[in-house]
Amino acid sequence: MNKKQEPSPQPNKPRLPWDLPRFRNWIAVARVHQLWKRVFGEALLPLGIQLAHYDVLANIAHYPGLTQQALAEKLLVGRSTMSMLLPELERRGLIERRGDDADRRVRRLWLTDEGAALTDRAMAIHVARLEEMMTVLSDAECDSIGEMMRRIATSLEGRAEPAAPQE
């Protein structure tokens, strides 16, 4: 085949994406995200919850009374994931699901006192670990990452939502 490799990687044609800065930069993003999930997931274990649970609880704390569908969209997961996850959190007395008189399809989500207390502790851990991880960045650097990522997110969502007519 074709592996006549001289000494140096590739003479002129960049055969591997690793030669492209944008590729390498994105790899770094993915790697950090993956590492973070591991680190934070372990940090949550003492509280008896895992990442998926935390994501749910924190979002209910931020948007009390949101529906399962809205929560799933925020978390970028399917509806069925919530249907499988939430009964467990309800059984443990961390959340409450109440119907909505105005729309009897939906079940709105609320934290119980116990759930709110647990979520507070989890969020404290979250913030602490996050700031620990980000000590190598200045405030301005961190903000610039956030600004750029939001720009990308807007672009990505715009391309996905509008349901392209053709193709």
Next chain:
Amino acid sequence: MNKKQEPSPQPNKPRLPWDLPRFRNWIAVARVHQLWKRVFGEALLPLGIQLAHYDVLANIAHYPGLTQQALAEKLLVGRSTMSMLLPELERRGLIERRGDDADRRVRRLWLTDEGAALTDRAMAIHVARLEEMMTVLSDAECDSIGEMMRRIATSLEGRAEPAAPQE
């Protein structure tokens, strides 16, 4: 030294992490990563492979002859994941696993011609989608993200690996 914002949500104590810039910025990173995985995963479907397969193939392309263990470490997954995944790729004739005379425990990984061809196509899609996603960033901005992320990764890995003596 912190935002004394009267009219807004919380009078003085920032009860929710969303009030903290570092928190919001990280949320944006996680969101983009998640969106990217969805977009790219769908883009790979026509090739008949999924993200996990692609990660394997691309890394074998980059590091031909690496061991399963080394691959698992690069991908930040467990060894058993490779043991479940690789036989499928081998069965499809995309990769080859050859023993190593110097160390008869390991199985070194190589792309077949067919696997290399498929990987080339997948990497082309990868790069195209990536550049599409990143059109909203200048080269310098993209590089700055990469540089900062590598800084964070080094810090994270340093904290996890060396098995801190106390706590």
Next chain:
DNA sequence: ACGAGTATGTTCAATCATGAACAAAAAGCA
């Protein structure tokens, strides 16, 4: 050379996430 300790890969059972199919309820429309 021998044995304890370590590293690699596989198997297996358990866990988790997902999409398709479904029922109930709402919204749109004639």
Next chain:
DNA sequence: TGCTTTTTGTTCATGATTGAACATACTCGT
């Protein structure tokens, strides 16, 4: 009002990922 379409949530079967336990092979110190 009646009918169709859309939305919300659940169930279920499937595929993905994992850690523990194991067998094999290597390393290192003696």
